[in-house]
Amino acid sequence: MGVGRAPERDRESPETFLDTCMSTDILRFATAGSVDDGKSTLIGRLLYDSKSIFEDQLDAVERTSRGRGEEQTNLALLTDGLRAEREQGITIDVAYRYFATPRRTFIIADTPGHIQYTRNMVTGASTSDLAVILVDARKGLQEQSRRHAFLATLLQVPHLVLAVNKMDLVDYSQERFEEIKEEFSAFATKLDVADLTFIPLSALNGDNVVDRSPNMPWYDGPSLLHHLENVHIASDRNLIDVRFPVQYVVRPHRADDAELHDYRGYAGQVAGGVLKPGDEVMHLPSGLTSRISRIVTADGDVPEAYPPMSVTLLLEDDIDISRGDMICRPNNQPCVSQDIDAMVCWMSESRKLTPRSKLILKHTTRTVKVMVRDLLYRLDINSLHRDEDADGLSLNEIGRLSMRSTQPLFADEYKRNRMTGGFILIDETTNATVGAGMIVAAD
Template structure:
């Protein structure tokens, strides 16, 4: 079974946590003691119903305020597929959490309150999903029960959002009317909306095609670790030399000719090993160990690719950066560590070109970036990086920025161009 990673986003009180609670509850993915705890808390609050939002709002601060402030990850499975949910916060001051939760997602669900319609935050979340190149987007119009399951209201919101989406880079957009509180169109089709001809949300999540979203053309294998079992007594094991890592792009098979960067030397794959034994091919996002015909000087941070399909070797990089540090600004001459795939290098901020207004999509002149702000930045690195544009490969096109003094993550970047 494959795994679908999806993120939920929306404005405060749009019902994200309730929707996830409903998915977990109706798909029977919660334990009895969890349900008992939720029912007990619901009774203590006097809500009059089982508040399924409590399944995901696990932080006490969130329960007291009634808002989601952190990224809460939940896992469940159906007979067709496994799921990882990132429940991301809606407030503008938690943009960094939204970026964190959606950066690895295959699909994003943006919730809209049917009574309020599209808000600034709905547009902002859609923009962030398109900036992060989330391949599939679902606009779930929630609380349809509070507008008497009105087809006209659903169509109004659908048309307005479809018009806005034309400005964004969204490849697959689906609209589903739901009521998370009552379960309409969440796991099963709703009898209250006979005018809706589409599938339920869970059915869409189970059947959305994600295999073709990954880049299977450009072979990219960042080396994470060199495996040499020196202490082995078995002669065959003693001579073993493998290069472990996660396939970031393309398909690798024994017999393939590959190129090593930075040396530029070529060799042939003699075998591909996994924890469960040898395999005949490797593709994203598999973690494997490659064996080669020649003993090349390969170390962590190096890249394996095809001789005639290489990533850019660059030291000057233009990127869209989401700044995540509180009390520290990103500005020219800032010195940071840049972690790109398995290679970490020192980087200097050459220029902050502009800051993006994520509500209007306008570019504003800026000399620095503050907490939760997104802008285009030029970096110069001390060593070459093997990169692709983020639009082509999210793994070799993305990086994080680390503060050398505290070793804390202070930013996330998506490569636009390189020199």
């Protein structure tokens, strides 16, 4: 039995669809939870019920489902793209999917449930505005549910949704939903959760996914999609601390054009604050100050820039600025330091992170060499116990480190600014990314 055809939406031209995406806000969210809690099915249901999949995609999924002898179309196949995932019925890689409604554009990161893919969960959630933690209504909270909730709060994901899935298998029991809600609420008191929402649903049948379900009249909250469309994310970005890491110096070098001959712009992505022409700014590391004369985008000059806009700044004064430098406010500067404490998730299978390890650290647009001075503790993400006697970090383990860099970093604490507080670690020999970190303190 198939899922039935969704009503055809009006076919939009690619240009119209792109205009819709550009004119609406973008919500990045990650799904997480234990194995078989239904993450991929939920995303498939969201894509299907919001009419965001093409006919040929649905036909391919239906053929695969029939070939496997399944009575109902398996919407999880829309996201489980790797052959190994389909064969095992699990998610291994982080699968990104995109869809849009008239209110918002969405980027979904479907993260793996297995403990050995913790690094993939960290990758998917690190840029998310919201995390959806799925729980099987029959099994309740599992170790992996708690682990992913903790990781989401460690990564400072501002909004958390606990989606109690498979409610159809417990006869849509309000009592069972309230039990799980109470248990997770008690666990959440140990975490740094800014915004927590509970939604009972059935991804398989579509209850409370896109539309409110008549099977749960006792639930008076929004459907999942309604919550995703309306959750307020504008205030999550730091609009106070001006941070502009310089990515590239723009010099057109057109001798025949007087204006371009003197053009010197500094391109990058706004990491914090609001910038306007006429604002006084400071350059780091020199400490010299100037004023913004223009803010330029691909569509011309704009009156202001804010996160996460990519712009080119022109200053009134000639200052020696290069890639990796920072533009900020004179009275509101990031910490300039070579010594940092950070929480690190180790991602390498081939080597262990130990004190005295030498690595390359990439922070905003700045790349420096660092040495691990000390492993302060390794964190057990199941019990939240700190092992202060640990001698190193292996694949998927998380710990707090102190490090020293060869050049100063212009950094903020991760909880204050995720862009200027986050970094990756790179192996000097292989150039492979071996760790992801969040700055806790800089001296």
